[in-house]
Amino acid sequence: MFDADFLRRLEYLDVVARKILQGRIRAERMSTKRGTSVEFEDYRNYAPGDDLRYLDWNVFGRLEELFLKLYREEENLHMTVLLDCSRSMAFGQPDKFLYARQIAAAIAYIGMSNLDDANVRAFTRDMGPAAERLRGKGKVKVLFPFLTNLTNGGETDMRRAFRRYVALERRRGVVVLVSDLYDRDGVIPALRYLKSRRHEVFVIHVMDKDEVDPPLRGDLRLVDSETGAFKDLTVTDALRARYKEAFEGHARAVETWCRSAETGYVRALTQVPFDTLVLKILKRGGLVA
Amino acid sequence: MSFAAAAGLWLGLLALPVIALYILKIKRHRRDVPYLRLWQDLVADKAFRTLFQRLQRWLSLLLQLLILACLVGAFAILTLSDSFLREDSIVLVVDTGASMNGKLREDGEGGTRFAAAIEAARAIIEGRSAKDEIAVISAGPQPEVLQGFSRSTLRLREACDALTVGRASSDLRAAHRLARDLLAEKKHRRIVLLADASGGAAEEIAAQDGDVRWQRIGENVGNVAIVRFQARRNHALGTDYLLLVVRNFADTPRQCRVEIGFEGTTKKVLPLDLPPDGEFQETIPLTLPEGGYAKAELVHGTNADGTPITDGLALDDVAYAAVPTARLYRVLLVAPDEATEAPFKAALGAMGTLIDRAGCQAMSVDAFAARPDELAEKFDLILFAHVAPPALPARGNYLCVNALPGGLPAKELGIERQPELKEADTDHALARFL
Numbered sequence: 001m002f003d004a005d006f007l008r009r010l011e012y013l014d015v016v017a018r019k020i021l022q023g024r025i026r027a028e029r030m031s032t033k034r035g036t037s038v039e040f041e042d043y044r045n046y047a048p049g050d051d052l053r054y055l056d057w058n059v060f061g062r063l064e065e066l067f068l069k070l071y072r073e074e075e076n077l078h079m080t081v082l083l084d085c086s087r088s089m090a091f092g093q094p095d096k097f098l099y100a101r102q103i104a105a106a107i108a109y110i111g112m113s114n115l116d117d118a119n120v121r122a123f124t125r126d127m128g129p130a131a132e133r134l135r136g137k138g139k140v141k142v143l144f145p146f147l148t149n150l151t152n153g154g155e156t157d158m159r160r161a162f163r164r165y166v167a168l169e170r171r172r173g174v175v176v177l178v179s180d181l182y183d184r185d186g187v188i189p190a191l192r193y194l195k196s197r198r199h200e201v202f203v204i205h206v207m208d209k210d211e212v213d214p215p216l217r218g219d220l221r222l223v224d225s226e227t228g229a230f231k232d233l234t235v236t237d238a239l240r241a242r243y244k245e246a247f248e249g250h251a252r253a254v255e256t257w258c259r260s261a262e263t264g265y266v267r268a269l270t271q272v273p274f275d276t277l278v279l280k281i282l283k284r285g286g287l288v289a
Numbered sequence: 290m291s292f293a294a295a296a297g298l299w300l301g302l303l304a305l306p307v308i309a310l311y312i313l314k315i316k317r318h319r320r321d322v323p324y325l326r327l328w329q330d331l332v333a334d335k336a337f338r339t340l341f342q343r344l345q346r347w348l349s350l351l352l353q354l355l356i357l358a359c360l361v362g363a364f365a366i367l368t369l370s371d372s373f374l375r376e377d378s379i380v381l382v383v384d385t386g387a388s389m390n391g392k393l394r395e396d397g398e399g400g401t402r403f404a405a406a407i408e409a410a411r412a413i414i415e416g417r418s419a420k421d422e423i424a425v426i427s428a429g430p431q432p433e434v435l436q437g438f439s440r441s442t443l444r445l446r447e448a449c450d451a452l453t454v455g456r457a458s459s460d461l462r463a464a465h466r467l468a469r470d471l472l473a474e475k476k477h478r479r480i481v482l483l484a485d486a487s488g489g490a491a492e493e494i495a496a497q498d499g500d501v502r503w504q505r506i507g508e509n510v511g512n513v514a515i516v517r518f519q520a521r522r523n524h525a526l527g528t529d530y531l532l533l534v535v536r537n538f539a540d541t542p543r544q545c546r547v548e549i550g551f552e553g554t555t556k557k558v559l560p561l562d563l564p565p566d567g568e569f570q571e572t573i574p575l576t577l578p579e580g581g582y583a584k585a586e587l588v589h590g591t592n593a594d595g596t597p598i599t600d601g602l603a604l605d606d607v608a609y610a611a612v613p614t615a616r617l618y619r620v621l622l623v624a625p626d627e628a629t630e631a632p633f634k635a636a637l638g639a640m641g642t643l644i645d646r647a648g649c650q651a652m653s654v655d656a657f658a659a660r661p662d663e664l665a666e667k668f669d670l671i672l673f674a675h676v677a678p679p680a681l682p683a684r685g686n687y688l689c690v691n692a693l694p695g696g697l698p699a700k701e702l703g704i705e706r707q708p709e710l711k712e713a714d715t716d717h718a719l720a721r722f723l
Contacts, residue, residue: 224321
């Protein structure tokens with residue numbers, strides 16, 4: 001899956017990404033936290049216990065009062081890729097799960113090479129295994145085996161999984177959701193929850209062309225790949241047309257919400273090469289800002 | 290084609306299991322979908338909204354039935370191809386007996402059996418293969434070949450048009466023998482017997498001869514019939530009487546009445562209550578000294594709801610009986626000599642029940658010519674044997690044998706010197722008195 005050719009494409013992607021994001025993305029980012037750095041931000045009165053190294057003696061000489069100098073703390077971009085590993089991701093040719101892992105690898109790689117902290121976490125009904133704090137290109141030795149060994153199965157419960165994620169990861173950052181967005185309890189409530197925790201969310205909606213326009217016709221027994229539930233149907237052209245409308249409505253509802261919540265959203269058709277998709281995401285912006 | 294096609298098309302019954310299996314089980318292919326809910330939401334309230342969508346479900350079944358029909362048709366053609374190519378010789382034996390005057394069905398619909406038989410014969414003629422030849426036999430009391438083997442549809446149609454139904458019972462066995470004789474030299478023989486079930490002869494023939502296909506005409510219809518109505522003489526008592534026999538051929542009891550009349554006037558009414566297959570027999574004394582005819586007419590009653598009772602055959606509801614006169618006839622024999630007189634005297638002497646032997650007389654033609662009017666008044670019949678007077682009186686009854694009196698609008702062409710006597714049907718009601 002992650003062979004030499006894949007790595008070569010990632011390298012190319014990284015070079016292009018640097019050009020696109022130049023001036024807009026940095027390894028060192030201004031944090032809203034105040035701490036130790038070279039960039040002054042404010043003063044405050046001294047309180048017992050404060051580090052005496054940060055006292056402004058010039059101000060003490062003029063005013064004879066102790067003030068503490070405050071600097072903006074610098075921190076790395078904390079980026080997490082949440083990868084949907086439910087059974088529905090096995091659908092498609094090539095299957096969506098493979099495609100989603102390639103996208104996750106590409107995004108994590110770009111993040112790692114820009115000295116950000118990159119994390120990849122699998123989820124289904126709950127949070128699954130994770131590859132954490134990947135920094136530097138050398139970490140591909142951790143990232144690729146991790147993604148290669150991931151398996152898919154089970155149902156999706158985003159809201160429950162995201163609650164778990166928030167509990168596990170207290171740092172705020174960029175969350176890239178790579179999923180087919182099939183959740184019986186709805187996708188938008190889960191995204192709203194994640195957004196409410198002040199995460200920057202970017203949604204990559206993975207879909208296969210056979211989902212968009214299913215090549216089904218005749219008397220069929222349709223079986224849900226996640227739950228095993230089935231429905232006997234006679235699929236006609238008219239029914240297929242209505243399904244396409246329903247699918248488009250489902251995707252558009254998420255997209256509309258994302259736009260209103262200033263959340264990035266992009267459709268990822270498995271037939272489009274992953275590097276083309278990632279470039280499109282980077283050009284559009286919003287993934288990292 | 291029409292004979293064997295029906296057998297082939299029995300295969301069409303295979304459509305029944307096809308339909309049953311279709312209803313019981315529609316094989317559905319399994320297809321995995323990532324998110325079934327999208328489909329469930331669609332069909333929850335929108336499934337099969339239009340008539341066309343509903344019909345689409347049956348298109349598959351219709352297609353299967355069409356394929357089956359094609360297979361059955363192909364099989365039928367294969368099995369029948371031999372008969373298509375074969376040159377068959379068919380004899381149509383059409384029952385023209387009295388029973389064919391009967392109704393085709395109990396309710397009276399459909400006309401007579403004979404009309405139905407003609408229609409069936411025409412249908413066979415029209416539907417035959419071009420290579421088949423057909424002969425037509427009228428199966429009456431004496432079977433008759435109306436049309437020998439022919440492939441001309443026109444001639445065969447004309448033969449059907451020439452068929453007439455009689456008033457006597459048919460002899461189907463004789464007709465079958467005649468058909469067999471016609472088919473003696475033929476290779477592919479078939480006999481189609483168009484007859485009703487009357488008497489059971491048709492069924493027996495069909496059971497005995499494999500070449501015979503009995504096409505039954507008409508269903509069983511209840512019938513009450515006058516089976517015998519005769520005037521008879523009791524020689525011991527010297528009186529005449531009528532013998533009446535009525536039989537109920539129906540499966541149910543029948544109530545009816547018989548009206549008996551003489552010379553157009555009803556003299557007696559007999560109410561009858563006949564059980565199934567029951568028979569009524571009655572003798573009725575006669576008082577018709579001058580002779581004449583008696584008529585018996587069967588009048589059917591009505592059902593409980595007032596509707597007339599249906600009788601299968603109207604022909605046997607009326608019967609006539611000739612009643613001989615009670616007086617013996619006196620005959621005057623006029624002959625040239627005794628040798629000529631002798632056979633006539635012997636014949637007259639043998640008719641003891643008709644001829645008053647004592648009142649008969651023989652004389653020469655000259656003696657007759659002397660007083661013709663007086664003799665014509667005295668004798669019931671004057672028989673001229675090999676001699677005749679120059680002219681006949683204006684009155685009287687005359688029988689001339691090898692003699693032609695003058696004054697008649699007739700011309701003598703010659704004399705039969707050796708006349709031949711032929712057997713007559715002496716049992717016939719009228720022939721008995723000739």
